[in-house]
Amino acid sequence: MKKILVTLLAVLPLLGAxxxxxxxxxxxxxxSLTGSDxxxxxxxxxxxxxxxDEINAAGGINGKKVKLITxxxxxxxxxxxxxxxRLITQDNVVAIIGEVASSRSKAAAPIAQKYQVPMLTHASTNPTVTQVGDYIFRICFIDPFQGFVMAKFANQNLKAKKxxxxxxxKSDYSVGLADVFSEEFKKMGGEITADLSFQSGDIDFKAQLTQIRSKNPDVIFIPGYYTEVxxxxxxARQLGIKSPLLGGDGWDSSKLHEIGKEAxxxxxxxxxxxxxxxxxxxxxxxxxxxxxxxxxPDAMAAxxxxxxxxxxxxxGRAKEVTPKAIREELAKTADFPAVTGKITINAERNAVKSAVVVQVQGPERKFITTIAP
Structure with missing residues (x-):
C-alpha cells in the first residue's frame, strides 16, 4: 500500500502537467527579433x-488557450x-508561423516538412518557399505577382520606358522579384538599361549607382530590404539621380524613412x-x-x-489538434476575411489576393492604387 501511495504521489504532478x-x-x-531587419x-x-490575446480572451480555440512560443x-x-x-523537437508545437525573409523560410521549411508540422509564412513571397512540400503554406501574394504589379505600375502609372x-x-526574395520585374517590364515594351547587384550588409553603392546614372533610366527598381534601400x-540623390525608386514589400518598415531621410x-x-x-x-x-x-501597424504586423x-x-475546424489535421484544414482556407484582404489558399498553398502600391511621404505611406491578380 505504501509503495502504491508513493507511486501515486510521484505520478500526480505529471497528471497535473x-x-x-x-x-x-x-x-x-x-x-528576426534582432539583426539588420x-x-x-x-x-x-x-x-x-x-x-x-483576442482569441484567448474570447475563450480560446474550442475551449483551449493558445500559447505562443517565439x-x-x-x-x-x-x-x-x-x-x-527546436520548436518542433523540444517545444512540441503543432504549427509554426514565420518567416518574413524568403531565404530564412527556405532554410526552415525542409525541417517543418520533414517532421510534417504545418508552417505558415505570412510574408515570404519567393515562389519556391511553398514548393518545399505539402506542409508549407503562405497567406501573402508571391513575387511573380508582386513583380508584375510594379512593372505594370512603372509602365502605366509612371509611363516609364527604361x-x-x-x-x-544574397537574397532569394530580391533575386526572384528582380527577375520577374525584368521579364514583365520587357513584355510591356520597356527596356532594362542596367541590371546590377549588391550584397546584404553593403553600405557603399556609389559604383553601381554611377553606372545606372549613365544609362538615364526612367525608374530604378530596388527589390531589397529597408536597411540597404x-x-x-x-x-542616389547625392549623385544627382532623380529617377523614381521602386521596390517591393521589403521596404515596409518604420526605419525606412529614418535611414533614407528625405531621399x-x-x-x-x-x-x-x-x-x-x-x-x-x-x-x-x-x-x-x-x-x-x-x-x-505596418504590413508585417497586419x-x-x-x-x-x-x-x-x-x-478550430480540425477534428483533432494534430499537425496533420491542421494541415488539412489550412489547405481548405477560402475567402477568409482578413485585414490584408480576403485570403484563399490555392492548390500550391499560396494565397490569391490583391496588392497595393504606396508612396513614401516621410513616416507615412500614401495609398496610390490597388492591383488585383
Missing amino acids: CTKKSNEILIGEFG ATFGLSTNKGLRMAF VDDQGKNEEAASAVT AAILRDV GLIAQQ INGNYYSNHYTTESTDPAVVEFIKKFKEKYNET LGYDAAKVLAAAI
Whole structure:
C-alpha cells in the first residue's frame, strides 16, 4: 500500500502537467527579433500576440488557450533552421508561423516538412518557399505577382520606358522579384538599361549607382530590404539621380524613412495593405493596435495578425489538434476575411489576393492604387 501511495504521489504532478498541457495549444513563431531587419520580426510578433490575446480572451480555440512560443533567428538562415528544429523537437508545437525573409523560410521549411508540422509564412513571397512540400503554406501574394504589379505600375502609372535594376544577390526574395520585374517590364515594351547587384550588409553603392546614372533610366527598381534601400536612396540623390525608386514589400518598415531621410520620399513600393483603408475591419485593427502598442501597424504586423487568425480558424475546424489535421484544414482556407484582404489558399498553398502600391511621404505611406491578380 505504501509503495502504491508513493507511486501515486510521484505520478500526480505529471497528471497535473498533462492536464494543463492538454488545455493549451502550442504554436511556434520564428523571426528576426534582432539583426539588420529586426523590425520585420518585432512587428510580426506584435501582430501575432494581439491576435492570440483576442482569441484567448474570447475563450480560446474550442475551449483551449493558445500559447505562443517565439524564437529569435537573429536574421540568419542557419538560426532559422535551428529555431524550427527546436520548436518542433523540444517545444512540441503543432504549427509554426514565420518567416518574413524568403531565404530564412527556405532554410526552415525542409525541417517543418520533414517532421510534417504545418508552417505558415505570412510574408515570404519567393515562389519556391511553398514548393518545399505539402506542409508549407503562405497567406501573402508571391513575387511573380508582386513583380508584375510594379512593372505594370512603372509602365502605366509612371509611363516609364527604361528601367534599371539594383538587386541583392544574397537574397532569394530580391533575386526572384528582380527577375520577374525584368521579364514583365520587357513584355510591356520597356527596356532594362542596367541590371546590377549588391550584397546584404553593403553600405557603399556609389559604383553601381554611377553606372545606372549613365544609362538615364526612367525608374530604378530596388527589390531589397529597408536597411540597404534607405542608404541607396541617399546615395542616389547625392549623385544627382532623380529617377523614381521602386521596390517591393521589403521596404515596409518604420526605419525606412529614418535611414533614407528625405531621399526616400516620393518613391513607391508594393505592399500588402494600406493604413488609409476605409474597410471597417482594417480601421478597427489599426485602432486596437495603436491602443495596445502606441504605434501604427505596418504590413508585417497586419500579416502576423492575419496569419494567427487564419491558423486559429484552421485549428478550430480540425477534428483533432494534430499537425496533420491542421494541415488539412489550412489547405481548405477560402475567402477568409482578413485585414490584408480576403485570403484563399490555392492548390500550391499560396494565397490569391490583391496588392497595393504606396508612396513614401516621410513616416507615412500614401495609398496610390490597388492591383488585383
